[in-house]
Amino acid sequence: MPIDLAEVNWLYVIILAFFVFIASLIGNVLSWQSRTTAAGMTAILFAVVFIAWSYYPHGLPLPTRLGATVVPVAAPPPPATPAAPAAPVRPANPVRDITPPRNPVTDVTPPRNPVTDVTPQR
Known part of the structure; x- marks a missing residue:
């Protein structure tokens, strides 16, 4: 026999x-006796359940692939304690001007009034 039955993961099967x-039971109930609709619904339901089982991180120690072996999940090591923070380094040239920035909308220079603003002529 070309298939070695001892190598089959029977739990997965x-x-x-x-x-x-x-999926077939649900597909047949929802299809109202239409074989084509039942087959399509069964295929879609099985695909949804299979993807959820294989790719959702459910944390169960059951196989998720044909070649997978059941490996108990070990607890992750505790995170390393962070080192004490060093003293902050002051910048070499800190900005010392604390005036607020100019607003180009409200800080517009008003236009010159030709009547009141008379400039001397040269």
């Missing part, structure tokens, strides 16, 4: 068969 059974 049982879980996928259960998903197909549930």
